[in-house]
Amino acid sequence: MYKKFHIKHSYSGIFSEQGGSIGAFQLAHDILAYNHEKGLKIFDKTDIKIVTYKQNGVSVLTEHGTTITGKKIIYCNGFESTEIIKNKFVKLLFTYAIVGERFEDEQSHLNGTLFWNTAEPYMYMRTTDDNRLLIGGEDEDFVNAEKRDSLLNDKSVKLTKYLKKILPDYNFRMDFVWAGTVGETKYGLPYICKHPNFKSAYFVLGFGGNGITFSVTRMELVSKMLKNKKHPLAEYFKFRM
Ligand SMILES: Cc1cc2nc3c(=O)[nH]c(=O)nc-3n(C[C@H](O)[C@H](O)[C@H](O)COP(=O)(O)OP(=O)(O)OC[C@H]3O[C@@H](n4cnc5c(N)ncnc54)[C@H](O)[C@@H]3O)c2cc1C
Numbered sequence: 001m002y003k004k005f006h007i008k009h010s011y012s013g014i015f016s017e018q019g020g021s022i023g024a025f026q027l028a029h030d031i032l033a034y035n036h037e038k039g040l041k042i043f044d045k046t047d048i049k050i051v052t053y054k055q056n057g058v059s060v061l062t063e064h065g066t067t068i069t070g071k072k073i074i075y076c077n078g079f080e081s082t083e084i085i086k087n088k089f090v091k092l093l094f095t096y097a098i099v100g101e102r103f104e105d106e107q108s109h110l111n112g113t114l115f116w117n118t119a120e121p122y123m124y125m126r127t128t129d130d131n132r133l134l135i136g137g138e139d140e141d142f143v144n145a146e147k148r149d150s151l152l153n154d155k156s157v158k159l160t161k162y163l164k165k166i167l168p169d170y171n172f173r174m175d176f177v178w179a180g181t182v183g184e185t186k187y188g189l190p191y192i193c194k195h196p197n198f199k200s201a202y203f204v205l206g207f208g209g210n211g212i213t214f215s216v217t218r219m220e221l222v223s224k225m226l227k228n229k230k231h232p233l234a235e236y237f238k239f240r241m
Contacts, residue, residue, distance in 0.1 A: 005109055007166050010117075019114045021126055022212065043068075048077075053199040074202045074222060079142075079181045081205055085195060089239050090183040090207050093121070094148040096155035097136030099128065101175045107131070123162065133172060135163050139182070148179050155179070183207030185240075190214045192221045192237035202226075203239075 002008055032042055047063040051073060060068040075081060079092050110133070115125040121139035128134060138155045142148070156177040163172050184207065185191070191205040192214075202225055204218050217233065224231040 005113065005115075006169050007115075008168055009166055021114060023129075024212065051201075053201070056200075058200050072200050072202065072226065074204055075198075076204045076206075078205065079183050079207075081203065085197075085203075087239070089191070090185055090205075092142035093139045093182050093184060094142055094151065094179055095121075095136060095182050096138045096152070096159060096177070096179050097134060098156050098159045098174050098177045099132050099134040100172045102131045103133065103171065104131075105171060107133075107170065123159075125163075132175070133163070133167075133170065135159050142181060145181075148181065152177050152179055187236075187240070189236055190218065191239055192218050193234070193239055194225075195239060 002010075032040070036042060043062065048060050049063050050061040052059045052061075057069060057071045058073045060070075060073065062068065075084075077084075079090070082090065082092065107127070110127050113126065115123075117123050119137075121137055123135065123137035125133065125135040136159070138158055140148075140151065156174060159177075160172065160174055163170070183205070188208045188210075190208050190210070191203050194202055202222060204222060206214060206218070208214070217237075221231045221234055221237065225234075
């Protein structure tokens, strides 16, 4: 590992070409723009406050007092789904990431790499298109958003220290730090399913740490479900409580 990637304090690993990275923000906006052209209506920065389940559909009241009606509702509300589903179906964690300033010295041995160690909680690391290094991990059990944000400084110090240990030749200077919430499920799989307490509703919740990997499966399953068709993988993505 040291010879190829200049990484110290590491053992052997699996080197695979099956991995990829994408700008998630850009991808989301491109998908929305594409579907907007086809007639999708988008209401950004709009919280759903109340959902009324009717015989033949749903009615949604937004924070702005407007009402949206439809035949079905698909909940993609991430960890906030725990506010409406009372069963214990996911373990929430805080997670942290830092990104360095753009490097000017030669780091081409790191280009196009994604690292993921086997620690629990795991650490991950990658370069960005504008020559930065991003490292994340340091997960903690979820308490609340205030607690999560109060740990930002402490976690950024720990991540920087770890980075300097494994990449001592790399002149890392932190530029940004952020925190997020991730959900861990019993089998590491997301949920793509109905819930008995919610009529005309589907849940598409990208838990399990593989949000993007499973997003195509989610799209395939939901389009089958909306057409009342079966999908061979549906069994694996049901709520297990
Ligand atoms: C720091 C970090 C790094 C990650 N890295 C990776 C990675 O490298 N690869 C990967 O595949 N995955 C990664 N993940 C996981 C990935 O981000 C998630 O799996 C994915 O975002 C889950 O998608 P989702 O659509 O289920 O939920 P989310 O992306 O959480 O979206 C839920 C949305 O619902 C909205 N919402 C909630 N309640 C309401 C309401 N009442 N009204 C209106 N809107 C509401 C929220 O504002 C939010 O926009 C990472 C996560 C974090 C935090």
